Amino acid sequence: MTVLPRGVKHIPGHLDVAAQRALVEEIRAVVAAAPLYRPGMPRSGKPMSVRMTNCGVLGWVTDRDRGYRYQPTHPVTGLPWPAIPKPLLDLWDAVANHPSPPEACLVNFYAEDAKMGLHQDRDEQDLTAPVVSVSLGDSCLFRVGETTRGGRTTSIRLDSGDVVILGGEGRLAFHGVDRIYPSTSALLKNGGRINLTLRRVTRPGEMRGQLT
Template sequence: MPGDFFDDQPHDQSLAPGAIILSGFARPIDSGLLTAVAEVAEAAPFRNMTTPGGWRMSVAMTNCGEAGWVTDRSGYRYDPRDPETKTPWPAMPAVFRDLAARAADRAGFPGFQPDACLINRYAPGAKLSLHQDKDEADFGQPIVSVSLGLPATFLWGGTTRSERPRRIRLTHGDIAVWGGPARLTFHGVDTLRDGDHPATGPFRYNLTFRRAR
């Protein structure tokens, strides 16, 4: 299908060998997930980080788990402490860890035990450019990415940034999992449109589970 249109995904959708979207997988426990997001954000508030090039990211972020992904003028990295408070990131809620393990298992990656969860909060106008998740120590572990709230256009590219990405509509409760031969695929999120979701209001939340160390 041409990249200018959304892919139709009424059921779980295979993106490539090692990559799949589990449609609505997280929806049955969405209230518990959002309660946990609020608790994490109370301890480690959302913030708009700065890239090494000095650009302020449009997506607000926080973390939980043994390490958190951060970016600033010194580079991209995982840090066991919140750089703003110098204290450890909040512990990963059990509801997070269980969901990530179940989703990875269904996608063909049994035994996944994430030690980091990056929580992104998108407001209308926010986006995430094409990138690879490559700051982790072990690329043999998958990425589990949970969508909550407003729908978004997921950009699924290729092995180079120049490849034109597919445009895939993600809705509340969808989970994208990729690993194995798809682990370093370029991906991103197109500019979020205005909206009002009954569970999250004007926001979209994305929980990205990784094995950082």
């Protein structure tokens, strides 16, 4: 039996097929308002292998000059991010065990050759809130480790409809995606994987404008 780090929870098949399909339609509307784009790494500007967008009052972005940050507008269109769809807000209420709602939902699209290196989600001010992650589409090999780089890591397969929660002692666990398993789901017409990560960014009473 796979043992995950403390604070990391995997809920296989949390969303049934009907809920997955409905959520994909919601995300299509998000992408229509806030198109997917390929962000650049800090300093080097090297494009990431995933395409991304956001929904919520804040969105996570990165580029060569200003690095990792949250801001209220799409970096390409300059428009505010669309609202987080209600099914995702309901999911947060059901599994996050946190009194404040999420402010950001990062939408990552993985083509069959995309990966995500081991990293921590630590650009948020409120680290008492968990990160809630939803998988849609093709399966992936997800790797999660400890809160220090170079610690022991564990790999699990995430399938469409699975939910992962990084909270408590696991809130700053290093994690990443080592590979996509092509053609393992028929949910997305042209294949690939969508990952949605719900995040609380600011502490209660903090000014969102301080983040930009």
